[in-house]
Amino acid sequence: MIEALRSLQARVTGAAPPPETVTDVAEALEKLAATLEPFTVGERDQIAGHRGDLPGRGQAMSPVLHVDEWDGAHVLGRITFSRFYLGGNWAVHGGAIPLAFDEVLGRLASTGRTAARTAYLHVNYRKITPIEVELRVEAKVDRVEGRKRFLTGALYDGEHLTADAEGLFVELRPGQP
Numbered sequence: 001m002i003e004a005l006r007s008l009q010a011r012v013t014g015a016a017p018p019p020e021t022v023t024d025v026a027e028a029l030e031k032l033a034a035t036l037e038p039f040t041v042g043e044r045d046q047i048a049g050h051r052g053d054l055p056g057r058g059q060a061m062s063p064v065l066h067v068d069e070w071d072g073a074h075v076l077g078r079i080t081f082s083r084f085y086l087g088g089n090w091a092v093h094g095g096a097i098p099l100a101f102d103e104v105l106g107r108l109a110s111t112g113r114t115a116a117r118t119a120y121l122h123v124n125y126r127k128i129t130p131i132e133v134e135l136r137v138e139a140k141v142d143r144v145e146g147r148k149r150f151l152t153g154a155l156y157d158g159e160h161l162t163a164d165a166e167g168l169f170v171e172l173r174p175g176q177p
């Protein structure tokens, strides 16, 4: 279902169909939304974002990360931004890149440790990040100071660094929302 939704996001973004097709698609989508409505559940029970066994955790908001290496200290993986993430001139939208970094660094910050939350995320845009190209993502835990975990990440198109990020993730205290 989530994979089909991802595909739909990319198709909708890239299409300029005739008006009758727009009407047909809108009706079909409204019907699908109505089909799911009776199955609305609380956050804990929803599928989206909770499928750690699937690339992308089964949510369609951020681009799928395909993991090559993952431990408590570092991540190596691949990310492809579909056309859904287009900003302009075939470049990834500037807001989608922090999304991807927050997903990777945020999960790494809590790997093998208690949960942490993003306090800040600083992103440098070094070059255009292309749409529909498999990119390499690298991330690591730089240092831990008490509750503070400092992580860095980088995104590469081949040999070219397109963006890098530095984030602070603060360990949550027991009971902290």
Ligand SMILES: CCCCCCCCCCCCCC(=O)SCCNC(=O)CCNC(=O)[C@H](O)C(C)(C)COP(=O)(O)OP(=O)(O)OC[C@H]1O[C@@H](n2cnc3c(N)ncnc32)[C@H](O)[C@@H]1OP(=O)(O)O
Binding pocket: 049, 050, 051, 052, 053, 057, 102, 103, 106, 107, 116, 117, 118, 119, 120, 147, 148, 168, 170, 171, 172, 173, 176
């Ligand atoms: C796979 C299936 C399972 C599901 C998995 C889900 C995975 C999800 C994956 C994706 C997940 C993605 C993750 C997400 O997207 S998390 C969502 C986005 N983030 C938030 O909403 C965070 C909102 N903010 C807060 O909750 C609090 O402010 C936090 C918890 C961050 C800290 O408030 P708290 O009251 O707890 O702590 P403190 O204020 O005593 O500060 C403690 C220390 O930190 C230092 N400090 C704090 N802020 C900053 C700052 N901005 N710059 C520099 N320093 C800062 C501060 O000076 C102090 O240092 P020191 O004086 O001790 O030296």
